[in-house]
Amino acid sequence: MTNYLDFEKxxxxxxGKAEELRAMARANEExxxxxxxxxxDKKAAELLEELYKDLTPWRKCQVARxxxxxxxxxxxxxxxxxxxPLAGDRNFADDHAVMGGLARFNDKPVMVIGHEKGSDTKSRILHNFGMARPEGYRKAVRLLEMAGKFGLPVITLVDTAGAYPGKGAEERGQSEAIARSTEKCLQIGVPLISVIIGEGGSGGAVAFATADRIAMLEHSIYSVISPEGCASILWKDAEKMREAAEALRLTAQDLEKLGVNDRIIREPKGGAHRDRTATIDAVGAAIASMLAELDGKTPKQLIRQRRKKFLDLGSKGLAA
Structure with missing residues (x-):
């Protein structure tokens, strides 16, 4: 059963009417x-195209989630x-919000790391809705170090509303763990590819996305804070999230103009959820292309160019 967003009513x-007709026909073959x-069906297809032709930033937030x-x-x-899969930070615990391990991509060994939100109530609770605790970022640091040691390209899949803001996480050094993960991304001398597949929220996303190449799915978002959080701080009213989404410039299209992301991966009409197979295939093709762009670069070149990429952020937007 399809979950429809507010603007898709x-x-x-x-x-729904088309499905009702078909259900009646199944019950009465005559x-x-x-x-x-x-x-x-034709009317629905036309409406779907119209709805997704020019989504507002807030609607993109809804689609990304x-x-x-x-x-x-x-x-x-x-x-x-x-x-x-490789588990644990070798210090405190295993954080199920972050999954990662050794794998092969197009028959080449790689390290893959990502946020997992879960797909039903039980798994969402297990994975803490993709909001990592300090041990999740420390696990990522361990895997990044392993990838650097063995010369394995790293692929990160970002999908988080942000790092978990709970009391225990703060007590165990949440901000330090995020900073260490970001630092490690800048230090490893192997290709590092990041794809924002849904939400890229705050430092919790930056800790995985400080990469040589950053790609965003067409309707994904990437921002320092959620629109609701921004609205609460600026206007003391979370209901102003639509205005906040406009101001944050969090869409893939805005961030490409600013030079934050390097490519936009097209989604099927109606969003990634309407054709999951096509979306995953498109992401795979983009990852392969980005890895090919980095092929042959030495560790020193990768580190130098990655650092320069982030030091230069903002200059593209200022020049425009």
Whole structure:
């Protein structure tokens, strides 16, 4: 059953009517409703195209958070072979919000790390809705160090509302763990590719996305704070999240203009959740292309160019 977003309610009505007609036809084989159902399908397709033709930043936030979007686990299961998960930070615990391990991508050994939100109530609670604690970032640091030691390209899949802000996380050094992960991304002499597959929230996302190449799915978002959080701080009113989303310039299109992300990966019409297979295939093709761009670069070149990339951030927007 499709989960419709608020702005998709007219589409839900049309697709619902088409499904009702087909259900009636299945119950009564003598009924011929195919022409009516086909007409509704055509109307729904036209409306879907119209709705997604020029999404506002707030609507993109809603699409990026859609519960049926492919998550980290889906990409790993489909794009990577021989995935061997590695658990724990060797200090406190294993954080299920962060998954990662050794794998093969296009038959080449790599390290893959990502945020996992979960797909149902039980798994969302297990993975803490993709909000990592300090041990999650320290696990990532351990895997990044291993990748650097063995010369393995790193692929990160970012999908988090932000690092977990709980009392225990703060007591265990949340900000320090995020900073160490970001620092390690800048230090390793292997190709580092990051893809924002849904939400890229705050330092919790930067800790994985300080990469040689950053790609964003067409309707993903990447921002220092959520629109709701921004609205609460600036206007003391979380309901002003639409205005905040406009001001934050958090869409893939805005961030490409600013030079923050290097490429936009097109999503199927209606968002990634409407054709998960096509979305995952498109991400796989983008990862392969970005890895090819970095092929042959020495560790010193990779580190120098990565540092320069982030030191130069903002200059593109100022020049424009």
């Amino acid at each position: 007219p589409l839900a009505e049309i697709e 009924m011929d409703i195919e022409d009516e159902a086909a007409a509704l 859609h519960p049926e979007r492919p998550h980290c686990r889906d990409y790993i299961q489909t794009l990577f072979q021989e995935y061997t």
